[in-house]
Amino acid sequence: MPAYHSVFLDEPNQHIIATSPPSSLRSLVYSLTDPFSRPTGNFALLPLRTRTRGPALQLPPLPADVTELTVEASNESYDPVDEILALFRANTFFRNFEIKGPADRVLIYGILFVSQALATIKPSMGRRDAEKALMNLALDTNFAIPGDASFPLNQAFEPPANRNDAETLRQYLAQMRQEIAARLLSRVYAEEASPSKYWLSFTKRKFMNKTL
Numbered sequence: 001m002p003a004y005h006s007v008f009l010d011e012p013n014q015h016i017i018a019t020s021p022p023s024s025l026r027s028l029v030y031s032l033t034d035p036f037s038r039p040t041g042n043f044a045l046l047p048l049r050t051r052t053r054g055p056a057l058q059l060p061p062l063p064a065d066v067t068e069l070t071v072e073a074s075n076e077s078y079d080p081v082d083e084i085l086a087l088f089r090a091n092t093f094f095r096n097f098e099i100k101g102p103a104d105r106v107l108i109y110g111i112l113f114v115s116q117a118l119a120t121i122k123p124s125m126g127r128r129d130a131e132k133a134l135m136n137l138a139l140d141t142n143f144a145i146p147g148d149a150s151f152p153l154n155q156a157f158e159p160p161a162n163r164n165d166a167e168t169l170r171q172y173l174a175q176m177r178q179e180i181a182a183r184l185l186s187r188v189y190a191e192e193a194s195p196s197k198y199w200l201s202f203t204k205r206k207f208m209n210k211t212l
Contacts, residue, residue: 004091052178084106088110099156112210113177121134130189
């Protein structure tokens with residue numbers, strides 16, 4: 001069975017951080033609908049369902065009869081964090097992953113961050129201690145972005161074109177990290193006071209044989 005790719009590959013409301021755009025457009029964030037955008041960047045800034053401040057476009061909250069665990073990809077509020085958590089356990093077994101577009105890079109980064117987040121949760125941790133550990137990780141601004149020497153996937157992620165684009169990307173990733181941490185906690189502690197052994201078992205896996 002092949003790895004799952006992002007359903008957001010054809011998402012119209014996404015932007016891409018520019019890398020080497022033509023002449024006067026150099027400092028802009030590009031929309032996929034802009035013909036100049038296609039060769040200039042490869043990380044999508046997809047809309048998020050979040051209250052965290054940042055550059056992501058805001059999606060509407062879930063309807064009253066839908067939860068984070070039951071939301072489907074066809075729902076207008078379904079976002080990349082939902083997808084990352086839904087595909088994490090299946091995709092994390094794969095060491096090779098064909099990147100088909102910018103949205104797949106969002107999926108890759110998210111899966112790697114889930115692995116990093118799970119590694120901070122110890123089997124003996126109660127929910128409150130795990131929440132503190134996850135939030136400390138998510139709120140830490142000292143993380144690598146594409147182009148940094150310590151970023152593990154520079155061969156597949158192009159660096160931002162300039163400092164402004166780098167800051168936009170960092171802010172977007174910070175939003176993602178906080179949302180992933182919050183929603184992951186709800187899954188790992190869905191039914192018990194102690195963390196799910198099933199979820200924690202995936203800390204032994206390395207998607208694409210990489211770690212953040």
